[in-house]
Structures are given as C-alpha cells and as structure tokens.
Amino acid sequence: MNFPNPPNEVDFKKVALETLKIEQQALNILANEIDDRFVRACQIILACKGRLVITGMGKSGHIGRKMAATFASTGTPSFFMHPGEAGHGDLGMLVKGDVLIAISNSGKSDEIMMLMPLVKHLEIPLITISATNHGPMPQNADVALTLGDLQEACPLGLAPTSSTTATLALGDALAVALLDARGFTSDDFARSHPAGALGKRLLLHxxxxxxxxxxxxxxxxxxxxxxxxxxxxxxxxxxxxxxxxxxxxxxxxxxxxxxxxxxxxxxxxxxxxxxxxxxxxxxxxxxxxxxxxxxxxxxxxxxxxxxxxxxxxxxxxxxxxxxxxxxxxx
Incomplete structure (x- = not known):
C-alpha cells in the first residue's frame, strides 16, 4: 500500500523521543509537588463515608474517568460525574458524605465553578487538581493539588499532553497510596475483576x-x-x-x-x-x-x-x- 508523503519532511522518531522526554520532565516536576497536601487529600478520601466523585471537562474529563475506574477497582468506591451534565440534573449524583475531586489544568473551568455553591452547601470536601493554585477552583478547595510549571509536549503548547500525563500519574499515586492504607489485597482485587483472564487467574482455586x-x-x-x-x-x-x-x-x-x-x-x-x-x-x-x-x-x-x-x-x-x-x- 502506498502512503502519501507528508507536506513537510518529519523525523517521526525524533518527535516521538522529544515528546517522551518532555513528559518525563513533567513527571519529575510533579514529584516535587508531592507534599503534605497529598497526605491531607489521602486522609480526606480515607475518611469519606460516601463515594469519591471525580469531575472534569474535556481532556481532564477523560483522565477523570480513568481515575474513577482505578479508584473503584482498588477499594475506593468512585464514579465520574460530567460537570456539564451535572448542571442539568446529574448533580443529584453528589450527596452529603461524598468527596469531590475536580480537575482543571487552568483551575477555572466555568462548568465546575457553577457547581461550587451546592458543593459548599452540602459541605462536601473539595480536592482540586490544577497546574497552579492561583485559579478560583483551587482557591475554593479544601486541598489544592498542583502539577507544577510543566511544558506541554505539543509544540503549539495547546493540546493537553504533559498535563494530562501528570494528572493521570497523580491519580494513580492517590489510588495506590489509598490501596496500601486500606490493606487492599489481591483477593480484594479479584472480587472486583471477576471477568476475563485476570479474574480467572485470581479467583479460581x-x-x-x-x-x-x-x-x-x-x-x-x-x-x-x-x-x-x-x-x-x-x-x-x-x-x-x-x-x-x-x-x-x-x-x-x-x-x-x-x-x-x-x-x-x-x-x-x-x-x-x-x-x-x-x-x-x-x-x-x-x-x-x-x-x-x-x-x-x-x-x-x-x-x-x-x-x-x-x-x-x-x-x-x-x-x-x-x-x-x-x-x-x-
């Protein structure tokens, strides 16, 4: 099969390696942001009597869905709530006793800020994830987790790349820390993964x-x-x-x-x-x-x-x- 030549000569391998290098640097920057705020976020989630609800728009929403799935499969009851749909009725998913993680790289998502009055009214602990703590979302948070001053891998500096990678890694770090704190075992993991090869390997005796x-x-x-x-x-x-x-x-x-x-x-x-x-x-x-x-x-x-x-x-x-x-x- 013949493929058309790109309009400009591109060294695809070089671009790929540069992208990975920038995202690795973003993870190094994130590591320096892990401090007592991370500990406090874990403590709040561990004390949660309800569910851990995660919300985010656009690419942050996609990362939030994955985070919710990881939390749910490792012992922390969790689900994703779309902030846009929340303003049209889905906000009923959020009840007193829950904890909310809100993701926005800019820290000022209009759709999420619209939810803040109810979050405050229900006295729901708010954990935010954003690049810095300067936006209105982290300013309203009980714990404002930050990614640090990282560079997007996109050469235009527009497409969420390094920021979504760092957010996903931060979500994994939270889930693993909570897993460890709960004493979550492979048997517990198996009970939430009964289907497929993984479930068979863990559940069958x-x-x-x-x-x-x-x-x-x-x-x-x-x-x-x-x-x-x-x-x-x-x-x-x-x-x-x-x-x-x-x-x-x-x-x-x-x-x-x-x-x-x-x-x-x-x-x-x-x-x-x-x-x-x-x-x-x-x-x-x-x-x-x-x-x-x-x-x-x-x-x-x-x-x-x-x-x-x-x-x-x-x-x-x-x-x-x-x-x-x-x-x-x-």
Missing part, C-alpha cells in the same frame, strides 16, 4: 476445577494391571490414584509410567499388582490453592496432573493441565 466423585480414578494397591488400565482409560485423566480402604493416598500410576514400564520390560504382566509399580509419595496439592499457583507448580515440576488431598492425605480430587487450559488460567 483448585477446588473449582478438580475432578471429584465418580470421575475420580482410584484403585486399591492389590488391583491387577489389567484392571488398572481399564480405570485409567474409563476416567480419561491420564492416571489413577492408588488408595487404601480409608481412601488415603498410597501412590499414583500414569499413562507415562505405563509407557516407561512397557519400554523397560518389553511388555508387562496384566496380573501384576499396581503396588509393585506405582509411584509412591506423588506430588499433591490442596483444594484451597489458587489455580494459577497450581499451574506454576505443574510447569516447575514438569508434570501434567496433581492429586488433590485433604489434611489427612485422603484423595478428594485430581487436577490436570488440560483443566487449567480449558478454564483460561494457562
């Missing part, structure tokens, strides 16, 4: 995927090899467990063990008891282990199945690599 009951292959130690092969074939899990009369695990025998036995003995005796060739002390796993950890251990040990046992070493299930792949964990 061995007990959710293992084969149990009649699907579980097991034979007694005196079982002859002929019957053992029937059990392996019928249950279709590539192995059988060997248990005593109390269902305590004694060993396992896999289809791989069968191939190795045939190669070694040039065949085998169908009347041979499984106790003579079973693998003793096989690797086991708890039903409460995360499926993703089971996958890691299977790969590390270069095996395809786990026998699942309880605290008394009684067999309660079998988990195979194919089960993990089917569930989307692998």
């Amino acid at each position: 061995v007990k959710n995927l293992m084969h149990t009951g009649d699907a579980l292959p097991r034979v007694a130690p005196e079982t002859k090899m002929g019957q053992v092969l029937f059990e392996i074939t019928e249950k279709r899990l590539g192995l059988t467990t060997v248990v005593d009369k109390n269902n305590t695990l004694l060993g396992i025998f896999t289809d791989g063990d069968l191939r190795r036995l045939i190669d070694k003995q040039q065949g085998f005796d169908v009347n041979l008891p499984i106790s003579e060739v079973m693998i003793k002390n096989p690797t086991t796993i708890s039903e409460d282990e995360r499926a993703v950890k089971a996958l890691t251990q299977l790969n590390a040990k270069k095996i395809n199945q786990f026998v699942v046992v309880d605290g008394a070493n009684k067999v309660i299930g079998v988990l195979g690599m194919h089960d993990l792949i089917r569930a989307g964990v692998a």
Whole structure:
C-alpha cells in the first residue's frame, strides 16, 4: 500500500523521543509537588463515608474517568460525574458524605465553578487538581493539588499532553497510596475483576476445577494391571490414584509410567499388582490453592496432573493441565 508523503519532511522518531522526554520532565516536576497536601487529600478520601466523585471537562474529563475506574477497582468506591451534565440534573449524583475531586489544568473551568455553591452547601470536601493554585477552583478547595510549571509536549503548547500525563500519574499515586492504607489485597482485587483472564487467574482455586466423585480414578494397591488400565482409560485423566480402604493416598500410576514400564520390560504382566509399580509419595496439592499457583507448580515440576488431598492425605480430587487450559488460567 502506498502512503502519501507528508507536506513537510518529519523525523517521526525524533518527535516521538522529544515528546517522551518532555513528559518525563513533567513527571519529575510533579514529584516535587508531592507534599503534605497529598497526605491531607489521602486522609480526606480515607475518611469519606460516601463515594469519591471525580469531575472534569474535556481532556481532564477523560483522565477523570480513568481515575474513577482505578479508584473503584482498588477499594475506593468512585464514579465520574460530567460537570456539564451535572448542571442539568446529574448533580443529584453528589450527596452529603461524598468527596469531590475536580480537575482543571487552568483551575477555572466555568462548568465546575457553577457547581461550587451546592458543593459548599452540602459541605462536601473539595480536592482540586490544577497546574497552579492561583485559579478560583483551587482557591475554593479544601486541598489544592498542583502539577507544577510543566511544558506541554505539543509544540503549539495547546493540546493537553504533559498535563494530562501528570494528572493521570497523580491519580494513580492517590489510588495506590489509598490501596496500601486500606490493606487492599489481591483477593480484594479479584472480587472486583471477576471477568476475563485476570479474574480467572485470581479467583479460581483448585477446588473449582478438580475432578471429584465418580470421575475420580482410584484403585486399591492389590488391583491387577489389567484392571488398572481399564480405570485409567474409563476416567480419561491420564492416571489413577492408588488408595487404601480409608481412601488415603498410597501412590499414583500414569499413562507415562505405563509407557516407561512397557519400554523397560518389553511388555508387562496384566496380573501384576499396581503396588509393585506405582509411584509412591506423588506430588499433591490442596483444594484451597489458587489455580494459577497450581499451574506454576505443574510447569516447575514438569508434570501434567496433581492429586488433590485433604489434611489427612485422603484423595478428594485430581487436577490436570488440560483443566487449567480449558478454564483460561494457562
């Protein structure tokens, strides 16, 4: 495919690197703005009895939406409120007990300033994010967070670039600080991410995927090899467990063990008891282990199945690599 040449020769790689350099400098400037105001903002949000509401116009609004999503997924109930729509009824989203973060690089968004009387009336703590603290928004704020005197990466100095990058980074810093303060864990994170691969890796445990009951292959130690092969074939899990009369695990025998036995003995005796060739002390796993950890251990040990046992070493299930792949964990 032929692409038209740009009207002016442009070194695209050079422009990209310069853009990244300017935005990196903006983050360095932002780092110098992190002080006791940041600490106070975190304290206000932690004390919030309602929701953290974020508002902003234009590009600031786009950043605000992402910030709200990050807060909500890391333990701080949050949503985005469009300031323009708020003036036409959506302001009812804001109630006493909430905390408001208002974003405007200039610090003087008309749409947000129009909301200030109600914010004050409801005694809603206001945290602003702007370039400086000189505008009417930060002047009305309980905490005015600033980005610092940064340069936009746009060569015209007009398109929000470095400022939106810095705002997004500041939002991430707030969310991570609050996450840490709340003692938010990977289990908490999993509960808000049940869908997709991430949710599966965090939420699924061995007990959710293992084969149990009649699907579980097991034979007694005196079982002859002929019957053992029937059990392996019928249950279709590539192995059988060997248990005593109390269902305590004694060993396992896999289809791989069968191939190795045939190669070694040039065949085998169908009347041979499984106790003579079973693998003793096989690797086991708890039903409460995360499926993703089971996958890691299977790969590390270069095996395809786990026998699942309880605290008394009684067999309660079998988990195979194919089960993990089917569930989307692998």
